Amino acid sequence: MFVLAEKGMKIIERFIPMRHTDIRELLKFEKTPLNLLVAFTTLVFLVLFVVGATNYLIHGHHAYGVTREHPWGLMIAMYIFFVVSSTGLCIMSAIGHVFEVEVLEPFAKRAIHGALVTLLSGFVVIFLEIGHPLKMMIYNTISPGLTSAIWGMGVLYSLYLIFIVIEFFFLLRHDHKWAKRFGIFGLVVGVAAHSNLGAVFGFLVARPVANGIYYPLYFILSAMVTGCYLIFLMYGFKYKLNFPPEMQKTLVATSKILGLLLAILLFFEIWRMLTAIYGGMEDRAETALHILKSSPFLVGEILLGIVIPFLVILLSNGKAIRTMVFASLGGMVGIFFMRYDLVHDTQLYPMQTLKLREYQLPPSFIEYFPSTTEIFIALGAIGIAITLYYIGDKILYLETDPD
Amino acid sequence: MANYGMALDYKNCINCKACEVACKEENGVQLGADKHRIWVGVKEIEGLWPNLSIASSTFEPSQCQQCENAPCQEVCPTQATHYTKDGVVMVDADKCILCSYCMEACPYDARYVKEDTMTVDKCTFCSDTRLLRGETTTACQATCPTKVRTFGDLDDPNSEISILLAHREHRTLKTHLGTKPKLFYLI
Numbered sequence: 001m002f003v004l005a006e007k008g009m010k011i012i013e014r015f016i017p018m019r020h021t022d023i024r025e026l027l028k029f030e031k032t033p034l035n036l037l038v039a040f041t042t043l044v045f046l047v048l049f050v051v052g053a054t055n056y057l058i059h060g061h062h063a064y065g066v067t068r069e070h071p072w073g074l075m076i077a078m079y080i081f082f083v084v085s086s087t088g089l090c091i092m093s094a095i096g097h098v099f100e101v102e103v104l105e106p107f108a109k110r111a112i113h114g115a116l117v118t119l120l121s122g123f124v125v126i127f128l129e130i131g132h133p134l135k136m137m138i139y140n141t142i143s144p145g146l147t148s149a150i151w152g153m154g155v156l157y158s159l160y161l162i163f164i165v166i167e168f169f170f171l172l173r174h175d176h177k178w179a180k181r182f183g184i185f186g187l188v189v190g191v192a193a194h195s196n197l198g199a200v201f202g203f204l205v206a207r208p209v210a211n212g213i214y215y216p217l218y219f220i221l222s223a224m225v226t227g228c229y230l231i232f233l234m235y236g237f238k239y240k241l242n243f244p245p246e247m248q249k250t251l252v253a254t255s256k257i258l259g260l261l262l263a264i265l266l267f268f269e270i271w272r273m274l275t276a277i278y279g280g281m282e283d284r285a286e287t288a289l290h291i292l293k294s295s296p297f298l299v300g301e302i303l304l305g306i307v308i309p310f311l312v313i314l315l316s317n318g319k320a321i322r323t324m325v326f327a328s329l330g331g332m333v334g335i336f337f338m339r340y341d342l343v344h345d346t347q348l349y350p351m352q353t354l355k356l357r358e359y360q361l362p363p364s365f366i367e368y369f370p371s372t373t374e375i376f377i378a379l380g381a382i383g384i385a386i387t388l389y390y391i392g393d394k395i396l397y398l399e400t401d402p403d
Numbered sequence: 404m405a406n407y408g409m410a411l412d413y414k415n416c417i418n419c420k421a422c423e424v425a426c427k428e429e430n431g432v433q434l435g436a437d438k439h440r441i442w443v444g445v446k447e448i449e450g451l452w453p454n455l456s457i458a459s460s461t462f463e464p465s466q467c468q469q470c471e472n473a474p475c476q477e478v479c480p481t482q483a484t485h486y487t488k489d490g491v492v493m494v495d496a497d498k499c500i501l502c503s504y505c506m507e508a509c510p511y512d513a514r515y516v517k518e519d520t521m522t523v524d525k526c527t528f529c530s531d532t533r534l535l536r537g538e539t540t541t542a543c544q545a546t547c548p549t550k551v552r553t554f555g556d557l558d559d560p561n562s563e564i565s566i567l568l569a570h571r572e573h574r575t576l577k578t579h580l581g582t583k584p585k586l587f588y589l590i
Contacts, residue, residue: 060521061501068437068515071503131501131521139481139498150504151480205474205580206510351512354444354463357436362447 016172021395034240042386049380055373056128063373069363070347074370075129077340078378080197082122082385083157084219084339087194088227089115090164090186091220092254097171098183103253106246107231110398112168114230114389115190119161121385128377149200156193163189172396194219201346208284209291210346214272221265226335228258229309229328234389236325243321251321258324259313266306287349290365296337305334344368405556406490407528408469408585409541410567415549416462418443422543422552426466429532429542432524438515440526441466441543464551466543467492467513467526468576468584475505475514475525483522490585491530496522510577511584528554557585 012018029035055063066073093111096104127133136154145151163186170179198219201210231254235247243251276288291297309327312320350363370378392398426432426441442465449459473492476484483498484505494505499522506514506523517524528534529541544552555564573587 061516066503068506069512071506071516131503132499135498136481136500136502139483139500143482143498145478145480145482147477148480148504149478150502154480200504203478204508205582206508347507351510352442352444352465354446356442356444 016169017397018395019397026391026394032240034237038237038386042383042390045379045383046387048376049383052373052376052380053128056377059373061131063371065369065371065374067366067368069350069366070344070368072343072347073368074340074374074378075125077336077343078381079122079126079129080343081336081339082118082125082381083194083197084223084335085226085230086115086119086122087190087220088223088225089118089230090160090190090227091224092227092231094183094187095257097176098180098187103250106250106399107235107254109168109171109396110234111227111231112164112171113392113396113398114234115164116161116168117385117388117392118230119157119164120388121381123161124384125377125381149196149203153193153196153200156189156196160186160189160193191220194223201342204346206351207346207349208281209276209287209349210342214268215342218265218268218272221261221268222335222338225258225261225265225305226332228254228261229331229335232321232325232328233332236322236328238393241322241325248321251324252318255313255318255321255324259310259318262306262310262313266310269302269306283349287345287365290348291341291345294341296341300334300337301341303334304330305338404488406558406585407554408490408557408564408587409528409544409555410553410564410571410573410587410589411464412551412553412589413463414461414589415551416443416464417549418445418462419548421546421548422464425542425546426526429529430527433518438518440513440515440524463588464543465511465513465576466586467509468511468582468586469526469528471583471585472581474508474510474580474582478504478508480504487530489530491528492525493527493530494523494525496520496524499523510580510582 006022009018013020029039064073064075089111092104093108093115095101096106096111097108130136140151140154163182167179167182167186170176170182195216198216201207202212202215204210232251235243235251239247273288273292277285277292279285309324309331312323312327316323347368348365350366352363355362420443422441423439423443427434427439430440432438432440444463444465446459446461446463449456469490469492471490473484473486476486476492479485480502481498481500483495483500485493485495487493496517499520501516501521501523503516503523506516514523514525516522529538533540533542533545539555541552541554544554553564553567555562557565557568559565567589568587572590574590575584575587578584
């Protein structure tokens with residue numbers, strides 16, 4: 001198998017400039033405490049993934065904490081978490097290399113690499129959520145439900161994957177003309193796919209708290225925020241906070257864009273809550289009030305996801321880029337809660353308002369907590385993303401010019 | 404071609420749950436609290452003891468509303484959920500990928516996962532069992548001791564259900580959502 005892999009690599013090397021690396025070389029890294037911590041955590045996550053995925057393959061959806069009333073759980077939230085990250089990185093990359101905003105160009109390749117890695121990790125998660133993934137590929141093609149947002153999303157994300165792979169290929173070859181062309185396709189299809197994912201929730205007439213235009217727009221905005229956080233994390237880790245002057249300029253510009261995006265996101269959140277609570281729809285208002293009082297929303301989404309990074313940018317005029325790396329770590333935790341909450345909150349309000357059986361209390365807000373298997377797979381998918389990112393970082397030239 | 408619907412004289416319901424049992428038996432619905440095609444909702448008695456309003460306690464038998472504008476059908480990515488020529492919303496188990504989007508989209512919580520095929524299932528008005536055998540009633544209707552349910556063709560002006568709906572006031576559930584349910588609750 002290794003011989004085959006090596007032969008395959010040699011063929012790829014003819015087309016893409018790569019560092020010649022063997023397996024032993026690939027596993028070598030500087031043994032700093034941080035690197036060792038990340039390596040150990042990743043390894044643990046990968047083991048958890050194997051355990052979780054095996055348990056799912058044996059027990060199916062019984063291994064998950066989902067129910068009839070709460071059919072979507074952590075897996076859907078993680079899928080959204082990853083594909084949002086992918087679209088965000090793609091958009092941020094495009095600002096630099098497609099729209100030629102020079103100061104943001106240095107991270108174009110690394111961001112697209114991140115977009116690919118997170119998209120693939122998202123696909124891994126969704127394959128472990130859909131009951132019949134192989135049947136999905138067949139019947140999505142021969143019996144398409146054209147009115148379904150999930151069908152649209154599936155098609156568009158598949159196209160998006162193809163476009164960003166080609167875009168990445170040309171970026172690695174320093175063929176900026178073609179990279180830009182496919183970058184435009186990737187960007188347009190990526191934005192379409194991602195807003196379609198928002199529409200998966202926006203189309204739900206049964207769920208007033210999600211129904212409407214909010215999610216398709218919010219998904220794009222929060223994707224860009226996620227893209228910025230990940231850029232801070234990728235470069236913070238790469239340079240161990242000692243940024244070269246050129247990168248400092250890039251990150252200050254990124255943090256200023258992020259500041260604007262966070263302000264708009266906060267504005268979005270405020271109006272979402274105000275219209276939901278005072279909009280005159282009882283079930284939507286009750287759900288919104290319930291969300292407003294929950295700690296995942298207040299601490300996760302608002303404090304970690306928006307307010308802390310926003311204050312860091314505001315108080316430092318966008319120049320505290322080292323602090324922003326830490327704020328971005330918290331920001332990604334906040335982004336996770338945004339995804340988790342949007343899936344959970346959509347299903348909070350019970351569809352049946354009457355008691356269904358004797359000795360059963362009337363339905364209240366639907367409760368859900370992920371099972372161990374779901375948590376293992378979710379952490380495992382993060383492990384997969386870090387591993388794929390590490391491999392790409394090792395063998396590809398991800399900076400503007402070859403090292 | 405018919406346009407099947409059902410009228411429920413729900414105030415006659417005595418919550419004996421014979422309909423739930425008959426449905427499970429006829430359609431092979433598995434045992435278990437979360438595996439049901441039909442159910443009886445219970446409205447609790449209002450007031451504080453000893454001033455309890457006995458009249459406030461009512462039962463509301465329900466099931467898939469067989470919507471004319473079904474959200475579950477619109478969101479299905481593989482057209483597994485479809486309308487039959489008789490206007491019944493059905494699931495083609497061969498095409499169902501268990502993405503659960505229909506369960507998410509149904510405003511009536513009428514869908515559940517069928518464990519033996521691992522696909523989503525729902526009330527079919529006994530289309531694939533009793534009606535297929537040439538019978539004209541559903542299992543829940545046939546077994547009901549107080550004749551709560553009347554099933555029939557809404558397009559036939561002489562059918563029992565059409566006559567009933569012409570003479571009795573009725574309402575549908577969550578009408579404001581525009582799903583056009585074909586389960587009518589007689590007032």
